[in-house]
Amino acid sequence: MKQRTLCSAILVAGLALAGCGSATRPASSPSDSGKVTKLVVWDWKSGDAAAASYIQKAKDDFAKKHPGVTVEFVAQPFDQYYTLLGAAIQAGTGPDVMLFNGGGQIRDRVDSLLPLDQYVAEDKQRLAGWDAFSKDGKIYGAPVTLQGHPIYYNKTLYEKAGLDPASPAKTWDELVDDCATIKQKTGANCFALGNKEGAGIQFFMSGLGSGILTAQEYDDWIAGKRVWDSPNVKQIFKLWKEAGDAKLNNDGANSTAMFNDAFTIFNSGKAAHIIGLMSDIGHWKDFSEFLGADKVGVMPSPVVTSGTTPNLPYDGGIGYAVAKWAKDPKTAADMVRSLTTTDALTSFYSDAGAIASDTTIDVSQGPVAVGTIVSQIKGGKPALHVALSSKTLDLMGRLSQQLLSGSATVDEVVEQLAASDRAS
Amino acid sequence: MRSERLAPYVLVAPALLIIVALRLWPLLLGVNFSFTGDGERNGAMVGLDNYLEMFQDATFQSALRNVGLLVLLLPVAVAIPGLLATFIYLRVPGHRFFRSVYFFPAVLSPVIVGAIFNLMLAFDGSLNTVLAVFGVGPVDWLGDPDVAMFAVVGVQIWATFGMALVVFLAGFATLDSALLDAARMDGASLPQTIWHVIIPGLTRTIQFVFVTTMIGMLTSMFGLLYVMTSGGPEGSTYLPEYYIWIQQGQMNRPALASAASTVLFLIMLVVGLLQISVLRRAGRED
Numbered sequence: 098m099k100q101r102t103l104c105s106a107i108l109v110a111g112l113a114l115a116g117c118g119s120a121t122r123p124a125s126s127p128s129d130s131g132k133v134t135k136l137v138v139w140d141w142k143s144g145d146a147a148a149a150s151y152i153q154k155a156k157d158d159f160a161k162k163h164p165g166v167t168v169e170f171v172a173q174p175f176d177q178y179y180t181l182l183g184a185a186i187q188a189g190t191g192p193d194v195m196l197f198n199g200g201g202q203i204r205d206r207v208d209s210l211l212p213l214d215q216y217v218a219e220d221k222q223r224l225a226g227w228d229a230f231s232k233d234g235k236i237y238g239a240p241v242t243l244q245g246h247p248i249y250y251n252k253t254l255y256e257k258a259g260l261d262p263a264s265p266a267k268t269w270d271e272l273v274d275d276c277a278t279i280k281q282k283t284g285a286n287c288f289a290l291g292n293k294e295g296a297g298i299q300f301f302m303s304g305l306g307s308g309i310l311t312a313q314e315y316d317d318w319i320a321g322k323r324v325w326d327s328p329n330v331k332q333i334f335k336l337w338k339e340a341g342d343a344k345l346n347n348d349g350a351n352s353t354a355m356f357n358d359a360f361t362i363f364n365s366g367k368a369a370h371i372i373g374l375m376s377d378i379g380h381w382k383d384f385s386e387f388l389g390a391d392k393v394g395v396m397p398s399p400v401v402t403s404g405t406t407p408n409l410p411y412d413g414g415i416g417y418a419v420a421k422w423a424k425d426p427k428t429a430a431d432m433v434r435s436l437t438t439t440d441a442l443t444s445f446y447s448d449a450g451a452i453a454s455d456t457t458i459d460v461s462q463g464p465v466a467v468g469t470i471v472s473q474i475k476g477g478k479p480a481l482h483v484a485l486s487s488k489t490l491d492l493m494g495r496l497s498q499q500l501l502s503g504s505a506t507v508d509e510v511v512e513q514l515a516a517s518d519r520a521s
Numbered sequence: 522m523r524s525e526r527l528a529p530y531v532l533v534a535p536a537l538l539i540i541v542a543l544r545l546w547p548l549l550l551g552v553n554f555s556f557t558g559d560g561e562r563n564g565a566m567v568g569l570d571n572y573l574e575m576f577q578d579a580t581f582q583s584a585l586r587n588v589g590l591l592v593l594l595l596p597v598a599v600a601i602p603g604l605l606a607t608f609i610y611l612r613v614p615g616h617r618f619f620r621s622v623y624f625f626p627a628v629l630s631p632v633i634v635g636a637i638f639n640l641m642l643a644f645d646g647s648l649n650t651v652l653a654v655f656g657v658g659p660v661d662w663l664g665d666p667d668v669a670m671f672a673v674v675g676v677q678i679w680a681t682f683g684m685a686l687v688v689f690l691a692g693f694a695t696l697d698s699a700l701l702d703a704a705r706m707d708g709a710s711l712p713q714t715i716w717h718v719i720i721p722g723l724t725r726t727i728q729f730v731f732v733t734t735m736i737g738m739l740t741s742m743f744g745l746l747y748v749m750t751s752g753g754p755e756g757s758t759y760l761p762e763y764y765i766w767i768q769q770g771q772m773n774r775p776a777l778a779s780a781a782s783t784v785l786f787l788i789m790l791v792v793g794l795l796q797i798s799v800l801r802r803a804g805r806e807d
Contacts, residue, residue, distance in 0.1 A: 180770035187775055205773045208563070293664070294751045349644025351754040352664030358643075487772050495580075498754040502666065 133425040136168045136432055139182065140196035142415070144172030151445035159435035163428055182206075193423040194432050197238050199229025199413035200483040201490070210237045211419040216430035224437060224454040226413025228479055238418035239437045240454035241445065242376040245411025246304040246480060247470055249384055250394040251285075254369045258282040265396040269308070269336070272370075272399045276345055279369045287345035289368035291359030292501065293352055295494015300355070301340075302333050302493075303410040303480035304372035308398035309333055310481075311405055319479050325515035326508075329402055334500060334507045336401065341501040351498045355379075364388065375452040376414050381466040382450025390464035397473070409470065409477035413454060486521035489514060548786070555780035559773070571780035580752070580767075581781065584759040587670055588788060591738045591760075594674055598734050599727065602682040606689030607719055610696075611711075620690075627683030631744030634680045639663070639749055642672055666757035669750050673758055676749065677742050685730045692726030693719075728800040732793050739789055761785040 142148045156168060171192065173181055179202060185191035186209045197203040203210070212235040220239060221227065230238035252262035258279040266272035276287030290297045307315060310329050317323070324330060340346060347353060347362050360379045363371040364387035373379045384393045398407035417436050423429040435441070442453035446460070452470060460471050482490060493514055499505035558567040575581045605623055609616045626634065641647050642662035652658035662672045700722065704714050720727070743762045750758040752767065761781055769778035 177770070179773070180766070183769060183773060183775060205560070293753060295753060348659075349661050349664050352642075352644055352661055352669075352750075354751075491767070491772070495753065495756045498666075502664075502754065504666070504755065 133428050134166055136166055136194060136429060137192040138168060138170045138194040138196075138417070138432065139173055139178075139192040140170065140417070141173055141175040141178050142196060143170040145449070147449040148445060150448055151441050154441040154444050155432075155436040155438065158438050158441065159432050162431055162435070166428060168432065189422070191420055191422070193420055193429045194417055194436075195420065196241075196415055197230070197418050198415055199226065199238070199240065199244065201485075201487040203230055203238050203416075203418060204232045205487065207232045207235075207237050209421050211421050211423065211426050211430075212237060213239065213419060213430055213433065216427065217434065220434065220437060223439070223457055225456050225474060226411070226416070226454045229413035229483060230416045230418070238413075238416035239433050240413035240416040241437060241442065242414035242416075242451040243411050243454055243474065244414030244480075245375040245409055245452075245470075245477065246300050246372050247375065247395045247409060247466075247473075248304055248370055248398060249363070249373045249381070249466070250370045250396055251363065251366060251368075251388055252392040252394050253388065254279055254283050254285050254366060255394075262394060265394060266399050269399045269401040273343075273345070276369065283366075283369075285366060286347045286362075286368040287370060288340065288347070289359045289363035289371040290346040290350040291353040291355035291362075292350045292494075292498060293354045293358075295491070295497060296355045297350060297359070298337060298493055298497030299482040299490060300372040301337055301497075303482050305336065305398050305401065306333065306481040307410060307478065308405050308407045309336070309401045311402065315478060315481070318481055319484050321484070323484075323515075323518055325511045325518065331507055331511055332401060334497075334510055337497060338500045338507060351501055360384075375411060375470060376450070380450055380452075381464060381470065385464060385466070390466075393464065393466045395466045395469040409473035410480035411474065411477045412479050412483045414451070416454070485518065488521050489517045492517050551779050552783050554776055555783050557776045559776045563776075567776075571777045572784075575777060575780055575784070580756045580759050581761075581764055583756045584761045584764045587758065587760050588739065590670060591674065592735070592792065595731065595735055595738070598674075598678045598682070598738065599685065599730050601678060602685035602730070603689055603723075603727065604715075605682070606686050606693065607715060609686075609690065610693040620686075623686050624683035626680045629680065631680065631741070632748055634676060635745045635748030638672075638676045642749075663750055664754050666755045669754060670758050673742070673745055673749055674738075677738060677745055680745070681734075681737055681741070685734060688730055688733075689723070689726060692723045696722045724800070728797065731796050731800060735792055735796065736789060739785065739792075761788065 143152045152170060156170075159166075159168060182191065182195065186206065191209075197206075214236050217236060217239050224240055226240035226243045227236060229244075230236060230240055250262075250265055255262040255265070255275075258275075259282065260275055260278060266275050272287070279285055279287070290301075292298065309332050310318065314324075314327065314329055318330075341350065347359075347368055353359055353362070356378065359371065360373070360383065362368050363373075364384060366388070371379075373384070381393055381395070397409070400407060417433045419426060419429040419433060437454065439455050439457055442455040443458050445451050446453045446458055452467070452474075456474065460467050482493075485493070496505060496510045496513060500507070500510060555571055556566055556568060557563075558565045558570065602623075605619070609620050609623075613619075639646075643649075644659060644661055644664065646662075648662065649659040652660070660668060663669050696719070700718050701714065704718050709717065739760065740762055742760055743766065746752060746758055746760060746763050747766075752759045752763050761784065765778045765781045765785065768774040768781060
């Protein structure tokens with residue numbers, strides 16, 4: 098009997114220990130010395146077939162520099178990524194190198210990341226989009242792609258409506274007129290809009306912002322000096338509401354998902370324009386597959402406030418960062434550098450269609466839309482919505498739905514957003 | 522002899538230890554964590570700050586209102602499987618067919634169910650197309666804040682009532698058929714039979730279904746909400762569980778999420794205990 102008691106106790110202890118164990122490996126403190134033989138990288142890209150050659154080239158480059166180190170890529174599901182990462186960070190465990198979206202997602206977590214300035218100095222000129230991976234003057238991630246919000250249009254619909262696809266509208270009023278013609282001749286809406294998740298307003302704000310805010314207001318906004326009740330900032334939300342009221346958008350925008358319903362509406366020719374992405378979904382390559390590569394146009398923001406100069410809104414899209422607890426920061430940073438070599442990023446551009454952060458990649462063989470986007474990168478500015486905190490963006494999504502449904506006024510919306518922006 | 526006395530404790534110990542180590546202890550850690558700060562105040566004790574912030578948050582208020590709505594809709598969610606089970610038990614024509622059909626949605630993943638109903642309830646979806654034939658609509662089922670929550674709850678009931686139906690059918694197996702025969706002999710109508718024979722006979726089953734359905738609604742609607750509305754429009758379909766996920770995953774506020782988890786746990790505890798006591802009293806009167 099005694100033996101049975103002992104067995105039970107051992108069994109319970111074993112179960113308890115197994116239960117308490119974690120799926121992630123224990124954290125290694127920087128003080129651990131010795132040669133690092135394994136690096137763990139978390140992302141949501143390496144499982145994607147379109148990114149396979151990109152990852153392989155990065156691995157090969159790293160293997161050349163560090164033959165004794167094995168690299169394990171762990172592809173996490175994107176919709177769970179930050180939840181899993183947050184749990185790993187909270188528990189003090191997690192990967193050495195990890196992928197981030199630029200902007201709030203990485204800035205909120207810089208406490209757990211290693212500044213990379215000294216490691217990426219050589220890459221600074223070659224790559225664009227660093228700002229989205231920086232906080233307080235320090236770089237925490239190296240950009241892999243650029244993410245921005247070009248206004249795409251369907252040239253076939255323009256042709257059917259008797260408009261010249263080579264010269265899209267330059268002002269907002271012209272755009273509204275063109276859209277009226279398109280609606281009349283083809284039945285298509287002006288904009289494909291998905292605002293189910295509240296993301297539509299972000300695209301709208303950034304896509305059209307440079308035609309609404311003056312250059313000074315734009316720069317001030319990015320620098321954190323945001324005057325929410327100024328006429329031009331209010332104009333963004335007024336225009337959003339007016340576009341909804343004037344039925345420029347597809348029906349039911351508040352119940353249409355941006356990914357992938359709104360893109361499907363544009364792809365199927367039911368809307369003439371969409372404020373899309375540069376990488377690596379809802380972009381020129383996706384649209385080209387449905388509309389034909391030469392039928393996808395990219396236009397600058399129409400001018401809403403006279404005297405403004407429209408430009409391409411973009412930031413660093415996704416990029417890799419190094420955890421503070423990485424055993425060997427230099428090796429981990431080298432992995433990040435391998436993931437941003439010209440060779441690897443060229444593969445990512447050609448296979449996945451992403452506009453890569455590397456400004457030296459030759460895109461001359463690509464479709465016109467790519468050439469237009471890339472030519473605008475130099476004169477582009479950071480997107481307006483990326484400067485806002487996750488909390489303000491979340492609120493803006495809900496308020497934008499209220500504007501469309503008519504349950505809030507523009508004044509109420511900017512007042513609430515100003516309060517949230519001040520608090521963040 | 523001494524070891525004989527110890528044996529029961531040892532036999533219970535594994536279950537007890539697992540519950541304490543893997544349930545109660547993490548629960549206490551979570552509650553403790555909810556009194557700490559996020560971001561710059563990470564790890565510092567902040568008292569009730571998270572709770573105060575949460576109760577002032579419009580989306581959390583919306584989540585709490587929706588919990589109230591679920592409690593109000595609970596009798597409907599229980600009555601539907603109860604009635605259908607009764608019809609199957611009373612052997613309506615085709616009852617074997619209906620039994621399997623009714624259970625079928627219960628084996629589908631909420632993501633699949635959500636995706637199917639997304640297509641049906643879309644603004645240009647099939648339901649609005651059908652309504653248009655009758656000159657009604659269109660209704661923005663998932664885009665109108667006054668309608669969306671009812672649409673999602675309706676889908677949740679459709680997707681999950683099969684399990685409750687099976688529980689009811691199991692309850693019917695314990696029902697004394699002599700009572701039903703007696704009611705039939707006395708000329709009782711169907712509503713009379715249900716009210717005076719079936720409901721009193723199934724009190725315990727109804728209690729069980731009430732509690733499990735409520736817990737299911739509060740903790741298992743995440744998949745549907747995520748796929749169908751993402752908490753929107755205008756935050757009208759938030760539930761505490763979705764709020765917890767958003768705060769933890771999207772806003773990087775794990776301590777605030779723990780506070781919301783603690784509140785959800787207390788809500789479930791209170792609602793569960795209230796239901797049990799109310800239903801027990803109702804059962805006793807019968």
